[in-house]
Amino acid sequence: MAQDSKKQDKKANLGLTVTKEENFSEWFTQLIQKSELMDYSPVSGCYILRPRSYFIWETIKEYFDKKIKADGVENCYFPMFIPESLLTKEEEHVEGFAPEVAWVETGGSTKLKERLAIRPTSETIMYDAYSKWIRSHNDLPLRLNQWCNIVRWEFKHCTPFIRLREFLWQEGHTVFATREEAVDEARKIVDFYIDTFKEVLAVPLLTGQKSDKEKFAGADFTYSIEGFMPDGKALQAGTSHYLGQNFAKAFDIKFKDKNEQVTYVHQNSWGISIRSIGAMIMLHSDDKGLVLPPRVAKNQIVIVPLLFKHAKEEVLAAATKLQAELKEMSLRVHLDAREQYSPGYKYNEWELKGTPIRLELGPRDLENKHVMLSRRDDGEKRAVSMADLNTILPLELEQMHERLYNKAKDHLDNSIVKCTSREEIVKAVAEKKIALIPWCGSNDSEIQFKDETGIQSLNAPFNQPDLEAETKCVLTGEKAVRWHRFGKSY
Ligand code: 87F
Numbered sequence: 001m002a003q004d005s006k007k008q009d010k011k012a013n014l015g016l017t018v019t020k021e022e023n024f025s026e027w028f029t030q031l032i033q034k035s036e037l038m039d040y041s042p043v044s045g046c047y048i049l050r051p052r053s054y055f056i057w058e059t060i061k062e063y064f065d066k067k068i069k070a071d072g073v074e075n076c077y078f079p080m081f082i083p084e085s086l087l088t089k090e091e092e093h094v095e096g097f098a099p100e101v102a103w104v105e106t107g108g109s110t111k112l113k114e115r116l117a118i119r120p121t122s123e124t125i126m127y128d129a130y131s132k133w134i135r136s137h138n139d140l141p142l143r144l145n146q147w148c149n150i151v152r153w154e155f156k157h158c159t160p161f162i163r164l165r166e167f168l169w170q171e172g173h174t175v176f177a178t179r180e181e182a183v184d185e186a187r188k189i190v191d192f193y194i195d196t197f198k199e200v201l202a203v204p205l206l207t208g209q210k211s212d213k214e215k216f217a218g219a220d221f222t223y224s225i226e227g228f229m230p231d232g233k234a235l236q237a238g239t240s241h242y243l244g245q246n247f248a249k250a251f252d253i254k255f256k257d258k259n260e261q262v263t264y265v266h267q268n269s270w271g272i273s274i275r276s277i278g279a280m281i282m283l284h285s286d287d288k289g290l291v292l293p294p295r296v297a298k299n300q301i302v303i304v305p306l307l308f309k310h311a312k313e314e315v316l317a318a319a320t321k322l323q324a325e326l327k328e329m330s331l332r333v334h335l336d337a338r339e340q341y342s343p344g345y346k347y348n349e350w351e352l353k354g355t356p357i358r359l360e361l362g363p364r365d366l367e368n369k370h371v372m373l374s375r376r377d378d379g380e381k382r383a384v385s386m387a388d389l390n391t392i393l394p395l396e397l398e399q400m401h402e403r404l405y406n407k408a409k410d411h412l413d414n415s416i417v418k419c420t421s422r423e424e425i426v427k428a429v430a431e432k433k434i435a436l437i438p439w440c441g442s443n444d445s446e447i448q449f450k451d452e453t454g455i456q457s458l459n460a461p462f463n464q465p466d467l468e469a470e471t472k473c474v475l476t477g478e479k480a481v482r483w484h485r486f487g488k489s490y
Helices: 001-010 024-034 051-070 092-096 121-135 179-201 246-251 274-284 310-329 343-351 363-368 386-413 421-428 441-455
Strands: 038-040 048-050 081-083 102-109 111-119 142-151 168-174 206-209 222-230 233-242 254-256 262-264 268-271 301-305 333-335 357-361 370-375 381-385 414-420 432-437 481-487
Touching: 024 038, 024 274, 038 381, 048 051, 051 142, 051 168, 051 179, 121 142, 121 168, 121 246, 168 179, 168 432, 179 206, 179 222, 179 233, 179 268, 179 274, 179 357, 222 274, 233 246, 233 274, 246 268, 268 274, 274 386, 301 310, 301 343, 310 333, 310 357, 310 363, 310 386, 343 357, 357 363, 357 386, 381 386, 421 432, 421 441, 421 481
Parallel strands: 233 481, 301 333, 301 357, 414 432
Antiparallel strands: 038 048, 081 111, 102 111, 142 168, 168 268, 206 222, 222 233, 233 268, 254 262, 357 370, 370 381, 432 481
């Protein structure tokens, strides 16, 4: 049987032909296509999200949406076309991004009087409206979010989920009377992201403040969440910006405070995208294929009946009954009763697709009133009595989530190295680690070091280790002002 399934596999070119270790990027591209998460479209950099990956996004969306709504944020939708005059109103922040903007210049065969940008982000169109809506302190805070698609015409090499020309995200745009309220919210959103990545995707994060060079140009400061990938690179998976009064001044967003004084508002913006899915896939998956944390698995359990001629009807009937019972418990269960494929072939296929739990059921199992259970993350097979399934299955799914998170967290914690010289940083990063260094924070030192080594700043941890007063910056020898993480980044 094993021999057979290998043959069938080969024919269909079902499995992965490279390992995660030997060629990470090829492994990733094969994995997401062969597991039917995504497919290519006719336009380069634009990808199709198939139901299995759209389900993941829906789960993230549902979880985060609930959190922000409970906190007072409201959802809305702004148009995707932004007049050129509006987009360029706050010059400073678009400058660096201008080459990535995609434009609509004609409608049918008529040339438009003013070009329309396809939204690359919605600050400008939203703040134009905010300036009309906000008059007094009674209008504040205003806290809106939208779930939408955006377009950035990337010229670098595109990678599905990671760097794309069109992608799905949420963007929160909030307005406050005081700096303090805004800063508190910017930090709180990071906590919401940490929680979402942990509870939904089992992904631990490095969170903290971006350097001046890496922050959003339109912001006073930027907090980021960064995943740590198995190839040793960090993956920025979201940002939360305190915009200060920069956009308020450009878009004239003012309000009368309680003392009848007219002042500019304080603003934040924050976002996560389907990049989060890319991070989750890279982190947990293996040489056999996808490993999905159970909460985002469209199929959490697959039942594979062993359909031998003599007991086919009984086994199939029992499998169907089992599926119905598990569905009753709100588990997402698929019954794979296809007769043209061997069980071995099916095992490989469901492993490739990342299904958390497989239950095998044959005539012998039926007699013994048990099923054979194997979990995708550890691969061990054991017999579980039918009567115990209703308690065991939810437990196994919980444990799998915990195990994936803890494994990734241990790896992350063991990959941070305090460095006190340039050589140590280079060595640590070459060993697929992240360097934590005393730093002066200057732009020049970061630019020069990145030019020389390809290593950049990631973020400065919120919880700073002690920094003795005399500590020197590892890059410049000047006085260090904080500990900052450095590494390779996507
Ligand atoms: C591309 C073209 C034009 C990024 C762009 O991070 C403008 C931009 O402003 C641009 N690419 N950005 C920065 C986006 C900032 C901010 N927006 C809301 C976020 C989170 C969500």
